[in-house]
Amino acid sequence: MKIFIAADMEGATGVVHHDQLMPEGRGYAAAQRLLTGDVNAAIEGVLRADPLATFVVGDGHGPMRNIILEELHSAAELVIGSGKPSNKPLCQLEGIDSTFDAAFMIGYHSMSGTPSGLLAHTYIGSVVREWRLNSIAVGEVQMNAAVLGSFGVPVALVVGNSDLGPEIAAWDSRVAFVATKRTLGPTAGVCLTPSRTRILISHAAAHVVTNLGASFLYDVGHARIEVEMYRREQCDKASMEHGITKIGDSTIVAESDNAADAFRLAWRACTRALDEAPAWLA
């Protein structure tokens, strides 16, 4: 059995604040260990069900150099390095292909605009107001699931903040979900200890892979991604990417006959939006 694990950080055990999310933050080093522990728990759970399972873990948060390689389970390989499109056209999912039996998403959070969502955003917090897939507002979990689906890889398990639960349930209740904490607000939650979440995660992982036929393949076929951005200048920059069209002042459209190609185009465009000169220099 071969499992792809996409790892984000905002939904990892104990993570509730920006101070824990970037290398300059005081809580970052501890958060790296917490995230690595969550990923290892999932791997250990799968290995109980299938001792020969192998794993590719995609480090998909911020600098994408968060997971501690020397502490990662030896059954895994780690995709590490910046998410710029020249490195990782599929962003958090770079390394995926059709040979995987299933995917997990660990450390995840709710979509941009979720009321009181804990560290809620969609891919680039400073740019994306709303990300829509085939006219439906989606977060990273559902969008990533569509990309995985275009490779024929089902989503078996999602782990993250409790406010992500309703977002997933509204999409498809077949996706197994484990909450690492109960969300209180944008930067606070009631956290379970790592010793507790690791048991929950490893149990869930063992359970889902013993019944992989029930995991959810989300193949949308033709994919139209609309990304509504916060600022007109961001949209102007993003829409310079070849293949992008624009709706109104603030929304770009990336479209293809499969979700992976539509995502690659949208991701290139969104990263271009970051290159704008600061407003005070305009």
Ligand SMILES: [Zn+2]
């Ligand atoms: Zn993140």
